[in-house]
Amino acid sequence: MTNPAVITQVWELLENPNGSIDTNLVEINRQVGNLFQLALGRNPEPGALKSWGNAIASGKLTVAQALDRIFHSTEYFNQTVTSYFQAILNRDPNPDGLTQVTQLE
Numbered sequence: 416m417t418n419p420a421v422i423t424q425v426w427e428l429l430e431n432p433n434g435s436i437d438t439n440l441v442e443i444n445r446q447v448g449n450l451f452q453l454a455l456g457r458n459p460e461p462g463a464l465k466s467w468g469n470a471i472a473s474g475k476l477t478v479a480q481a482l483d484r485i486f487h488s489t490e491y492f493n494q495t496v497t498s499y500f501q502a503i504l505n506r507d508p509n510p511d512g513l514t515q516v517t518q519l520e
Contacts, residue, residue, distance in 0.1 A: 444468040447481070454485045455494065492517040 447467045451459040459467065470476035476484075485491060496516050500508045508516065 440468055440472045443472050450485065455490055489517060
């Protein structure tokens with residue numbers, strides 16, 4: 416379900432001009448915020464920002480793993496399925512239907 420164009424945009428935002436990933440926590444937090452905006456359309460909560468930023472800065476989580484986790488989150492799947500319902504059926508899915516569809520993966 417992940418849109419390759421979004422992944423490309425995210426990666427471009429995360430890369431430094433020299434092609435490496437910045438390990439400065441302030442910069443990583445900015446990049447995590449950009450990732451949340453592109454993938455989920457919102458800013459991360461302060462606790463989530465701290466957690467994701469620290470995990471990436473410490474090397475416990477790679478940027479690729481962070482991307483994978485966000486693009487495989489329940490929130491992302493719910494948004495994707497809802498957008499399909501709106502585009503194809505011109506309505507939101509009912510809560511039970513949304514739960515059933517997002518649990519198929």
